[in-house]
Amino acid sequence: MIRLFSRSFSYLNVTSQCAARIKKICKANEFMRILVDGGEGCGGFVYKFNIESEMKDNDYVIESEGAKIVVDQDSIALIKGSTVDFTDEMIKKVFTVKENPQADMTCGCGSSFSPKFK
Amino acid sequence: MLANVGYLFKLADRSINVIHGKDCIKLLQGLCTNDIDKFVSSPQWGMNSLFLDPKGRIQCHAIIVKAPSFVDYDPAFFIDTHINQSSILMAYIKQHAFRKDVKVDNLDELMSVYATASPVSIPEEPEGARQFFDEIGEPPKIDEDLGRMLYGYTCFVDPRCKLLGTRTITEQDCLEIEEDSGIVEKGSEHYRYLRILLGIPEGPPICNEIPQMLNFDLLNTISYNKGCYVGQELMARVHTQGVVRTRTYPFLITDKLEGLTDAVHPPVEFVDEACDLNLSGKRIVNDKGEVVGEIFEAVKNIGLLKIRGGLKQNIYKTENDIKLLVWKPYWCNETSSSTTIE
Structure with missing residues (x-):
């Protein structure tokens, strides 16, 4: 079987800080799931992060520097091309989705966004 | 009867x-x-x-x-x-x-x-x-x-x-x-x-207006402690600044002012069914001739207008010199909101 893959294209860009943090908090069979949920937050759509161990049908897997991020098919359409980062500050330690090309507006704290409705 | x-x-x-x-x-x-x-x-x-x-x-x-x-x-x-x-x-x-x-x-x-x-x-x-x-x-x-x-x-x-x-x-x-x-x-x-x-x-x-400018903060419409919702950032910013510079008032175009002083608002009988001025979107001026607001809804000889800086006089004019009698609504108690007119 021949499988085509690209090293230059990824659905998400993952920063080194983010990859390091995921590796630190996930056990061997675990991964971080990113989910977009509607009707919440100042922008109307909110990013959610979970640690899980079970894959579902139609999940997209993004691997970077040994860290594994899983996104479902509905959510990937809303975050494709974004950068996933981890910020460690005195006030908070938090995973964030930045520079989302699908977002029309992002709320001040960065946890929610308003998509470009077509 | x-x-x-x-x-x-x-x-x-x-x-x-x-x-x-x-x-x-x-x-x-x-x-x-x-x-x-x-x-x-x-x-x-x-x-x-x-x-x-x-x-x-x-x-x-x-x-x-x-x-x-x-x-x-x-x-x-x-x-x-x-x-x-x-x-x-x-x-x-x-x-x-x-x-x-x-x-x-x-x-x-x-x-x-x-x-x-x-x-x-x-x-x-x-x-x-x-x-x-x-x-x-x-x-x-x-x-x-x-x-x-x-x-x-x-x-x-x-x-x-x-x-x-x-x-x-x-x-x-x-x-x-x-x-x-x-x-x-x-x-x-x-x-x-x-x-x-x-x-x-x-x-x-x-549509496309800012809620506080239309007095919605005084009409049991905005909760400031419910948490996030779409558009909440602007609501919170206006609230914490504590100042709403523009407010909404009703107006009436009339020559007969008798019977208005004691009423909560001019009775519906003051509406002139024959009048058709189409004032929506017209700007209004104060007695110094400065543009201070705009009419956003008008029907017959009545309507609603926004005035920057609050109500300073009772008679305003449109730019084409129509006299408007403007008053503060009876229910409009700004102390019930933490936002006030500057």
Whole structure:
């Protein structure tokens, strides 16, 4: 079987800080799931992060520097091309989705966004 | 027979949708400006609300009403909105109902909105309180899926301001006026006159405006401690700054001023049916000739205008020199809000 893959294209860009943090908090069979949920937050759509161990049908897997991020098919359409980062500050330690090309507006704290409705 | 004891308005310009499903409280809480969680656990039956865009501008105004047999474990709400905004609001709700168990159905062919108001008495109960009629005729027909939600009627004191009387959502043509009761049946245009004379904005003219400028912070519409919702950042910023520089006032074009001083607002009889000035969008000037505001809704010889810096005089003029009598609405108590006019 021949499988085509690209090293230059990824659905998400993952920063080194983010990859390091995921590796630190996930056990061997675990991964971080990113989910977009509607009707919440100042922008109307909110990013959610979970640690899980079970894959579902139609999940997209993004691997970077040994860290594994899983996104479902509905959510990937809303975050494709974004950068996933981890910020460690005195006030908070938090995973964030930045520079989302699908977002029309992002709320001040960065946890929610308003998509470009077509 | 008593004259003008009250009016029954059939509001043909309103549209009713029902929103139900186990996630509908959560979804509405994330979208509207008022606190649904608090509303659900309160005895209130109707709640005024706005739906904003992410920049905090008004997309749509709606009154959210508990269905007649409301239960919080399987909630259903009527969304009472202007007929021209109904499809916009439903599209807005459906766009955001991503991963949510929420269903929306249009009930325009089945249900109607009525209002009752009286120039001589106002309801004793607070805004939003449920009201009951002495008796009602045949119960509404039961639709298989929606039957539980639609059975009966829902009547409540207008959640914005009790001077607007009560509001009823029921099956079409269910309400009858007893003979010799002194109650007169009127249409939605007449209700619009009453609403404008009371200084309460609603419907398409308020689209893309900032809620506080239209006095919505004084009309039980915005909750500042409910958490995040679409457009909340602008609401919070205006609130914490503590200053609303622009406010909305009603105006009247008239030559006869007798009888106005003691009234809560000029009576509906002051509306000149023959007048057709079309002042919507016209700018207004003060006695120094400075442009201080704009008319955003006008009908016949009355309307609503926004004035920057608050009401400083009672007579303003349009740029083409029409005299406007402007007053502060009776209910407008700015101390009830933490935001004041600078």
